[in-house]
Amino acid sequence: MGNRVIKTNKEGTIWKNFKEIIEENVVSTTIAGNITVTIKSITNEFPFTQIENSAIYPIIVIETPSLPTENLTFKKEKVNGSINISVYTNQAQSAEAFLSLISDAIDSKKHVLSELGIKQIQKGETTGDMVVRGGMKIHVKTISIEFKCGYIKEVGF
Amino acid sequence: MARIVLIGDEEVKKYIFNLPKKIEKSLSKGNLIFMKNVKKSAKLRAPRHSGDLADSIVLNLSKSKGKKKQWSITVESPYGIYQELGFKPHYINAGWTTKNSFGTVGNAFGWSFEVARVSKNTPFLMPAFDANIVSFDRILNDTIDKEIK
Numbered sequence: 579m580g581n582r583v584i585k586t587n588k589e590g591t592i593w594k595n596f597k598e599i600i601e602e603n604v605v606s607t608t609i610a611g612n613i614t615v616t617i618k619s620i621t622n623e624f625p626f627t628q629i630e631n632s633a634i635y636p637i638i639v640i641e642t643p644s645l646p647t648e649n650l651t652f653k654k655e656k657v658n659g660s661i662n663i664s665v666y667t668n669q670a671q672s673a674e675a676f677l678s679l680i681s682d683a684i685d686s687k688k689h690v691l692s693e694l695g696i697k698q699i700q701k702g703e704t705t706g707d708m709v710v711r712g713g714m715k716i717h718v719k720t721i722s723i724e725f726k727c728g729y730i731k732e733v734g735f
Numbered sequence: 736m737a738r739i740v741l742i743g744d745e746e747v748k749k750y751i752f753n754l755p756k757k758i759e760k761s762l763s764k765g766n767l768i769f770m771k772n773v774k775k776s777a778k779l780r781a782p783r784h785s786g787d788l789a790d791s792i793v794l795n796l797s798k799s800k801g802k803k804k805q806w807s808i809t810v811e812s813p814y815g816i817y818q819e820l821g822f823k824p825h826y827i828n829a830g831w832t833t834k835n836s837f838g839t840v841g842n843a844f845g846w847s848f849e850v851a852r853v854s855k856n857t858p859f860l861m862p863a864f865d866a867n868i869v870s871f872d873r874i875l876n877d878t879i880d881k882e883i884k
Contacts, residue, residue: 624778626778626779626783626786626790627783627786629779664775703768705772705867707776707779707866707867709776709780718775720775
């Protein structure tokens with residue numbers, strides 16, 4: 579499972595690895611009233627043009643990882659990175675539940691990510707937001723994941 | 736004669752010497768996280784029909800000096816200011832151009848009438864700021880905490 583992080587496409591491979599883990603482990607949750615809520619899609623950007631379309635929720639947005647370029651030097655083979663994962667739902671309860679599932683999924687797959695070059699994973703702050711759009715409430719929960727990214731070292735000359 | 740050797744003294748000195756830089760760096764990082772959150776909230780709250788207003792909300796690095804960075808959120812859409820701060824109620828013509836893919840105001844809103852009165856604005860930037868400012872101290876606390884450990 580997964581792809582080893584390579585220097586030429588760090589962002590792409592890191593994103594894909596996180597997506598695969600979430601896709602496998604965060605599928606649905608049951609909230610009060612025995613209602614099962616199932617994730618509709620996982621994307622890299624929230625479809626703002628469809629914000630008032632209730633059919634798109636719940637949706638998980640895995641943002642493109644941020645890998646500060648200032649740390650990229652010729653000798654270094656590791657960079658500090660972070661990736662934000664957000665869940666957009668219509669119910670506050672399911673937002674919390676999905677965030678918890680995402681957090682658990684990352685925790686339980688740390689060893690897999692480590693083998694792929696995404697090491698020392700630490701969960702950062704979680705933030706929440708709520709807006710009313712088109713007569714419905716949209717609950718947003720975001721978790722920030724920090725990691726050290728190891729990629730195949732370039733040979734000096 | 737007693738001789739006292741402080742083991743780790745150099746490390747302590749180095750740590751204290753680098754502390755202001757580390758704090759500055761972590762404050763800058765915390766600011767960026769906060770600004771990103773405000774931008775995201777503003778995009779969620781921005782009134783949309785074409786999506787142009789939401790798309791025009793961007794985060795820019797306005798000033799950079801060493802590890803210290805200043806960020807600003809810019810709304811590039813010309814009508815953003817009117818949605819944020821309000822406007823005097825007025826009449827608009829359905830035939831007026833929207834300067835985007837809709838062509839005219841009438842097409843954009845699906846009006847079958849010629850003239851309409853507009854009076855209500857939807858602020859999006861200040862509500863986004865208000866929603867996020869409560870977590871700003873926690874963000875700064877977390878980033879500083881991680882940096883000085």
